[in-house]
Amino acid sequence: MTIQEAILARHSVRQYQVIEIEAEKIAQLQAAIDEANADQRLHLQLVTNEPEAFSHGLAKYGRFSGVSNYIALVCKKGEDECMGYRGESIVLLAQTLGLNSCWVGLTFQKQPEQYTIDKGEVMMGVIALGYGIDSGVQHPQKPIEKYYKATGTVPEWFLKGVEAAMLAPTAMNMQKFEFELLSDGRVAARTRFSLVGNYLKLDLGIVKYHFEVGAGAGNFSWAN
Numbered sequence: 001m002t003i004q005e006a007i008l009a010r011h012s013v014r015q016y017q018v019i020e021i022e023a024e025k026i027a028q029l030q031a032a033i034d035e036a037n038a039d040q041r042l043h044l045q046l047v048t049n050e051p052e053a054f055s056h057g058l059a060k061y062g063r064f065s066g067v068s069n070y071i072a073l074v075c076k077k078g079e080d081e082c083m084g085y086r087g088e089s090i091v092l093l094a095q096t097l098g099l100n101s102c103w104v105g106l107t108f109q110k111q112p113e114q115y116t117i118d119k120g121e122v123m124m125g126v127i128a129l130g131y132g133i134d135s136g137v138q139h140p141q142k143p144i145e146k147y148y149k150a151t152g153t154v155p156e157w158f159l160k161g162v163e164a165a166m167l168a169p170t171a172m173n174m175q176k177f178e179f180e181l182l183s184d185g186r187v188a189a190r191t192r193f194s195l196v197g198n199y200l201k202l203d204l205g206i207v208k209y210h211f212e213v214g215a216g217a218g219n220f221s222w223a224n
Helices: 005-010 025-036 057-060 080-096 156-166 200-215
Strands: 043-049 069-076 100-104 121-130 177-181 189-193
Touching: 005 080, 005 177, 005 200, 025 043, 025 080, 057 156, 069 080, 080 121, 080 200, 156 200, 177 200, 189 200
Parallel strands: none
Antiparallel strands: 043 069, 069 121, 100 121, 177 189
16 A cells, blocks of 8 residues: 555544554554654654553543554654654554554543653654554545635646645644645645644644645645
């Protein structure tokens, strides 16, 4: 499965089978995490065979079950967009490995003994991982025109980028983002106003990664 195919196949999954992730897949995920952490802005940490984070009331409220593997989303303060971008690259890698996933911001119980949060860092949530009971379902979508601005003829690569971004996971499926094709060919990515704005920058990183995969990174450059 390619990353493009993973974007189409990936849906948020909350119920998991009690099956251990194979050692070779754990190794691939860990290698991707190590690469993401290499610039020292991120401190992602893979936690396996640990069911306590999703065994309390918050998880039940979020309709989670069977979760015993997750990535702790730890980063330096203010690196929300970077976390979203690199975290989603790992989510899609997991999908290519036959694993399901879900970004989780609140409905889990923190387990401080399972990961490290250094001075100047914050924990933004976790990414649940494992073999889902099912593959999840696609969230509802608005018309593509709601997600971009452009004048004149819109190139195919730009539309493919927006289409890929529309398939990205965002907090509460709000999709508060917009892309603009500027006159010089660069692309601007922005968030829109939301009353629940704590995760907007994280979401922006996620959708920018999707856009790059769909559009092809060699076809454009970011304006911001």
